[in-house]
Amino acid sequence: MSRYDPATTEPKWQEAWDKAGTFLARRDPAKPKYYVLEMFPYPSGRIHMGHVRNYTMGDVVARYKRSCGFSVLHPMGWDAFGMPAENAAMEKGANPRDWTYQNIADMKQQMKPLGFSLDWTREFATCDPEYYGQQQALFIDMLKAGLITRKNAVVNWDPVDMTVLANEQVIDGKGWRSGAVVERKELTQWFFRISDFADELLEALDGLKDWPEKVRLMQSNWIGKSRGLEIDFPLTAPTAGIDTIPCYSTRPDTMHGASFVAISFDHPLAKALEAGNPEMAAFNAECRRMGTTEEALETAEKRGFDTGLTVRHPAEGRELPVWIGNFVLMDYGTGAVFGCPAHDQRDLDFARKYDLPVRNAFHMPGSSEEVGTEALVPPKTEPVVYVDHFAGITEATSQEAIDRTIDWFEEKGLGRGQTRFRLRDWGLSRQRYWGCPIPVVHCDTCGVVPEKKENLPVELPHDVSFDRPGNPLDRHPTWRDCACPACGKPARRETDTMDTFVDSSWYFARFTAPRATTPTVGEEVDYWMNVDQYIGGIEHAILHLLYSRFFARAMQITGHLPKTAIEPFNALFTQGMVTHEIYMTRDEKGRAVYHLPEEVEDGKLKTTGEAVTIVPSAKMSKSKKNVVDPVNIVESFGADTARWFVMSDSPPERDVEWTASGAEAAFKHLGRVWRLAAEVDARGPGDATQDEALMKAMHRTIAEVRDGIEGFAFNKAVAALYAFANAVQRTDASAGAKRQAMRTMAQLMSPMTPHLAEEIWHMLGGVGLVADAPWPKADPAMLVEDSVTLPIQFNGKRRSEITVPKDLPREEVEKRALADDAVVRALEGRAPKKVIVVPGRIVNVVA
RNA sequence: GCCCGAGUGGCGGAAUGGUAGACGCAGCGGAUUCAAAAUCCGCCGCCGCAAGGCAUGUCGGUUCGAAUCCGACCUCGGGCACCA
Numbered sequence: 001m002s003r004y005d006p007a008t009t010e011p012k013w014q015e016a017w018d019k020a021g022t023f024l025a026r027r028d029p030a031k032p033k034y035y036v037l038e039m040f041p042y043p044s045g046r047i048h049m050g051h052v053r054n055y056t057m058g059d060v061v062a063r064y065k066r067s068c069g070f071s072v073l074h075p076m077g078w079d080a081f082g083m084p085a086e087n088a089a090m091e092k093g094a095n096p097r098d099w100t101y102q103n104i105a106d107m108k109q110q111m112k113p114l115g116f117s118l119d120w121t122r123e124f125a126t127c128d129p130e131y132y133g134q135q136q137a138l139f140i141d142m143l144k145a146g147l148i149t150r151k152n153a154v155v156n157w158d159p160v161d162m163t164v165l166a167n168e169q170v171i172d173g174k175g176w177r178s179g180a181v182v183e184r185k186e187l188t189q190w191f192f193r194i195s196d197f198a199d200e201l202l203e204a205l206d207g208l209k210d211w212p213e214k215v216r217l218m219q220s221n222w223i224g225k226s227r228g229l230e231i232d233f234p235l236t237a238p239t240a241g242i243d244t245i246p247c248y249s250t251r252p253d254t255m256h257g258a259s260f261v262a263i264s265f266d267h268p269l270a271k272a273l274e275a276g277n278p279e280m281a282a283f284n285a286e287c288r289r290m291g292t293t294e295e296a297l298e299t300a301e302k303r304g305f306d307t308g309l310t311v312r313h314p315a316e317g318r319e320l321p322v323w324i325g326n327f328v329l330m331d332y333g334t335g336a337v338f339g340c341p342a343h344d345q346r347d348l349d350f351a352r353k354y355d356l357p358v359r360n361a362f363h364m365p366g367s368s369e370e371v372g373t374e375a376l377v378p379p380k381t382e383p384v385v386y387v388d389h390f391a392g393i394t395e396a397t398s399q400e401a402i403d404r405t406i407d408w409f410e411e412k413g414l415g416r417g418q419t420r421f422r423l424r425d426w427g428l429s430r431q432r433y434w435g436c437p438i439p440v441v442h443c444d445t446c447g448v449v450p451e452k453k454e455n456l457p458v459e460l461p462h463d464v465s466f467d468r469p470g471n472p473l474d475r476h477p478t479w480r481d482c483a484c485p486a487c488g489k490p491a492r493r494e495t496d497t498m499d500t501f502v503d504s505s506w507y508f509a510r511f512t513a514p515r516a517t518t519p520t521v522g523e524e525v526d527y528w529m530n531v532d533q534y535i536g537g538i539e540h541a542i543l544h545l546l547y548s549r550f551f552a553r554a555m556q557i558t559g560h561l562p563k564t565a566i567e568p569f570n571a572l573f574t575q576g577m578v579t580h581e582i583y584m585t586r587d588e589k590g591r592a593v594y595h596l597p598e599e600v601e602d603g604k605l606k607t608t609g610e611a612v613t614i615v616p617s618a619k620m621s622k623s624k625k626n627v628v629d630p631v632n633i634v635e636s637f638g639a640d641t642a643r644w645f646v647m648s649d650s651p652p653e654r655d656v657e658w659t660a661s662g663a664e665a666a667f668k669h670l671g672r673v674w675r676l677a678a679e680v681d682a683r684g685p686g687d688a689t690q691d692e693a694l695m696k697a698m699h700r701t702i703a704e705v706r707d708g709i710e711g712f713a714f715n716k717a718v719a720a721l722y723a724f725a726n727a728v729q730r731t732d733a734s735a736g737a738k739r740q741a742m743r744t745m746a747q748l749m750s751p752m753t754p755h756l757a758e759e760i761w762h763m764l765g766g767v768g769l770v771a772d773a774p775w776p777k778a779d780p781a782m783l784v785e786d787s788v789t790l791p792i793q794f795n796g797k798r799r800s801e802i803t804v805p806k807d808l809p810r811e812e813v814e815k816r817a818l819a820d821d822a823v824v825r826a827l828e829g830r831a832p833k834k835v836i837v838v839p840g841r842i843v844n845v846v847a
Numbered sequence: 848g849c850c851c852g853a854g855u856g857g858c859g860g861a862a863u864g865g866u867a868g869a870c871g872c873a874g875c876g877g878a879u880u881c882a883a884a885a886u887c888c889g890c891c892g893c894c895g896c897a898a899g900g901c902a903u904g905u906c907g908g909u910u911c912g913a914a915u916c917c918g919a920c921c922u923c924g925g926g927c928a929c930c931a
Contacts, residue, residue, distance in 0.1 A: 003885090042931050082931065155929070166929040214851055218926075221850050294927050298848040327848095346848080423928095430929065500931070538925055541851080577924090649859045649871065653852095655924085657859065661872055669871090672886090715860070719870035726870095729887090791866035796912040798866055836911055842865040846911045 004674035006638025013758040023117040025073040027527050034070035036062045039536030040077045045103035047110045049578035052630045053646040058535050059116045060751040064709045067775040075511040076118045078104050078125035081500045085434045089466040096434045110631050114639045122514045126503035133457025134519040136439035140450045141558040149191050153427050157185035161469035164431040184288045189429035194550045198421040210571035215541045222542050224422025226250045229406045231415035233311035240272035248333035253401035257340040257361035262325035264335040270324050287326045302327050302350050314414045315390040345375040362386045428499045433472045435497030443484035443491040452485045505551035520560045529565040538574040576655040580626040583612040594625035628658050640753035641667040647752050648718040677742045677760035686734020697727040698741050699782035705748045792817050793844040794826040810837050817843040
């Protein structure tokens, strides 16, 4: 062999690892453990470059930690429930279960050649009855522990298809299949009581030192702890048995500027009034068609309807009109707010539109400007001058004024200071087939009864039809029928299934004992939990991670996790996407037509020669056809090339653009490394001590690769390895020193390019597998240089540089700098005002 | 709309208060070759003949010194509770 051939080399070493059981996770009390986990994939059927990047990062960490002497757990599984299987059933007549398992088989076959150091014996899919049966057991335990409740919630309802729609199935307020205008419908559903843990989940964020700051911030804002005031606004004429409208506000200091009260279209008062007012009923009905997302609500045009009722200002006694506002959510606070147009932009827009008064509650010191079209929102930390303030405040920061106003209202008995959270309970019911059945039974005598654990799993029926919309479980001839677990009389199963977020909220714990007949096993979770390093996309920063954090607590309360695992993920890393240019032409009607990268050459279509428009890099997506299939890359260049490329160039947290030239360059480099190893005389003379320059470069590289991997800067580790290859290529060192250098090269590259590393390790006479070799250590003595080059600045601009011995005293450095030609010229005979010497870094002469 | 993040050569990026552009891609020049592929060596921010000047999304500030810290803005990306 005169050239590196991945097609024969890669399978060879994969077989060697398999045969030796190299990557099986074993509980070993003599070693520290390390659990590295990548967010498991949805089995779409094809792996994509995003998967390759995600799993390569995890693999680099797993292999590195293994070399450092840890007992590593690095498992893989499938997040297998979800809507795409049902869509495939509707579109292609596939059975969701068969479709999903075929996809899993396909994806596994595509993933295996990439050579990840996974323990495949622990693989499972969330749609395995052995998995979701244990999830049902967890549900029952959590229900009994009071962690789950039932209440009403609003869903998107398609009145034509008679089915519940997911938010992504609502397009411009219409059902994606039927095109019917979507309605809001209230259903009784199951909820995890996550809001009971709001404060706890918030406080514990501080302890997550190895999570990205941005993720902690996002979670903190999502939980949204606020302190405010609940104030009762008495109706001047009580209506429908309602005599006050309680409002919650985090800015009670603006109460003097209150000029209206807005209630939700779902507020009890609105519901009572609309019965006798067709116009109002029509307005409310329109509001209720708005969709259920916060985004839809916030971006919709602000509209209102005057109820004709008035309330009294609780502190000032004046009358304020009561409006229905399409921007007020019944789920938040009390479903009613007071509007202060002077100090809130949304309220101001609303007031201008409906000609409501605008009153200043305060102004900035030294001014008293009228509010025009822009609300006056002062910074929280600077004092403002309060106008006619009932709580006796004249000048204060808004935070001080908020606190004092809350106290004042509490003293007078007119309001209640409250801490509230934005976080709502987690609705887990889904009106769908392809999910984990909720293990409860509805009995006419006993009501809602949890299934007995010995009857688990409540298994999904296989014989289902998707010939019409809706949940096939509802119309299955026999599945619903069962005996009540309490009284034994005929009863009906719950046909709702669980949100797929439930499946992914505890899978990490299941990997520690994937075949157990209980959800977890004490000694296994005690040893393996927590996940030491979790890696996945930033799109999961809030929901998946927050739900998992809640689940860890709920599992601890129900005895399925130890107290030490209350936060399941010690360290989190969020990686960027893999992107690619988009190639586009237009058809005769001007519509965009997209082309696969392999159909394009030099900016032209290979078939017709037509020039394509190149749209800058975007997330790889099937619809834009800017996808590169990892299978093709592995076939042309080998797994190591794909792995090396996705680790190089871009920092892992940022997006990386896939380019054909970049992939080829990676391939060429691996060939060069192989050649460098092949050229080394495996028995040639010489030893490392004689070639200090090469050995210094080697130790520097050891340190840089270590720092790069530990600091999640794989691109820098790769850059260091490129530089080291250049050093080896250019050296005239002895065969012995080169051999040493290239063996270390094999070790340092092994986390990224494990197959090539095994090959050259073997060529150079390395003992056993490089995967089993202990990680090389950088010798601190080899990392220091004797002299250092210092740039010399004059007034902060670089003018020259001097090379001085490393330990030269500061005064001597200053003396030599001032003697420098460029400095002498710039000083023009003047004396310097100041000379700043930063040892080892820079000299700045200030004149 | 709200919350979070990112913007540096032709391109991906490095430098996280101290020489802006490590390393790689593309490009240019050379060696080798009958020729090509492969490989190797060198050059490579912009303007300028040069001296020098200008450059890290934009504008302003702090500092002896700012890509890095602060303020305002612009653009792009992620999330917004039933996509996974």
